[in-house]
Amino acid sequence: MARMHTSRRGSAGSDHPAADEPPEWSDVDADEIEARVVELAEQGHSASEIGLILRDEGVKGTPIPNVKLATGKKVSEILEENDADPELPDDLYNLLVRAVRLYEHVEENPQDHQNKRALQNTESKVRRLADYYRGDAIDEDFQYTYENAVELI
Known part of the structure; x- marks a missing residue:
């Protein structure tokens, strides 16, 4: 499958070994x-x-x-x-952290065009993922902005 924002294909990931029961040495309750x-x-x-x-x-x-x-x-x-799940899904949280880090970098280095493009792509992914989670895992009126992302992180 191709990458989202480029025409390149990704490298294959590793697979877990096929197992249907835990190993004998790991006998924790x-x-x-x-x-x-x-x-x-x-x-x-x-x-x-x-x-x-x-x-x-x-x-x-x-x-x-x-x-x-x-x-x-x-x-x-x-x-x-056990009601210990986080307020944001992990994938959305990680994208927000990346977007905030890129935003701050681009503010300090305005001529870094490559990271400006990376920020645009990351913000696009955040908006797309927020549409997916809206109403279930996040509020119905959630809108991505830098200020909202900083508050959530």
Whole structure:
């Protein structure tokens, strides 16, 4: 599949190994995993960061290679059940952070035309994604502006 704002094609990503049950060496109880997920969310970590922390550190020293295999639920589902989900979806939040960073860079370096174009593309993605989430995950009257993005971040 081609990229959104160029005619180039993206490089293929890696696939998870095909598995339908957690490995034997990772025998942590599902309730302990869910408690750790909620604890990490309360510390301010996003769902993707929680997955990385569980992969690296695990629960009580035992790594969790795949939360869905171990618990039967995704990290985001666990967060929704425990009312610990973030106010913005992760993809929209990450795009807002990128847009704010690019905006500030372009303000300091007005002749950086390449990053002006990158800012336009990023803002376009933010607006498109906001239309997708409008009414469900974000307010119905949400409009992207630099000031709104700074407030949300």
